[in-house]
Amino acid sequence: MAGIKALVALSFSGAIGLTFLLLGCALEQYGVYWPLFVLIFYVLSPIPYFIAKRISDDTDSASNACRELAYFFTTGIVVSAFGLPIILARAYLIKWGACGLVMAGNAVIFLTILGFFVVFGGGDDFSWEQW
Template identity: 35%
Template structure:
């Protein structure tokens, strides 16, 4: 039963990530009638959002890795978790702010910025759901002897 739940969760996350990437590329590729073209006539500056999508889970993943080590006291672990939450929040806010700034400065078309912002909801939602569903600690460890 647990395997089916995990498989359904993975399929759902893959589907939402695919929708996010699709919206991102459609927002970059489509030119909308009645709007002046952006810088160089392209909306492809939004593709840089992929870098933010890849960077968003790094602070939380590193904090999760260090959380399992015995070298950290509870106070330093709390500080590490707070810093990782802050850095992840900065990346997500930058992800939503970048298309708005690009659209405001007429680098991309406003409709493309809106589609990229919609893609952000799906992409960052997928990263968040990964840490919600798979972020818990396993009961198994090396000292248990269960190989």
């Protein structure tokens, strides 16, 4: 039952994050859809972790080079997602209010993705077969 509550909470927070992103695009005073390009970063952010988890062996070493490289790439993707709205606002393609809403949406969405990996990433006691 705890897995279902966590899944509902993560779904709700993801919906809130996407609402912030869409408000930054669709409100009448902003009216441009350039900030939707951060959706690409939402899709790309978990990919290095999945690749590293698939390739690396599950030894209990303190540092795994493949895992560290995946963390590095993931950090670059997340920083790029926060940098894109700032660059768009500095280039006067979007307004600063839209930039703030997109940044709030980024924070919520990336915390949701992190929460998903914390809750469901253990793998030992959780199985997707129960869904």
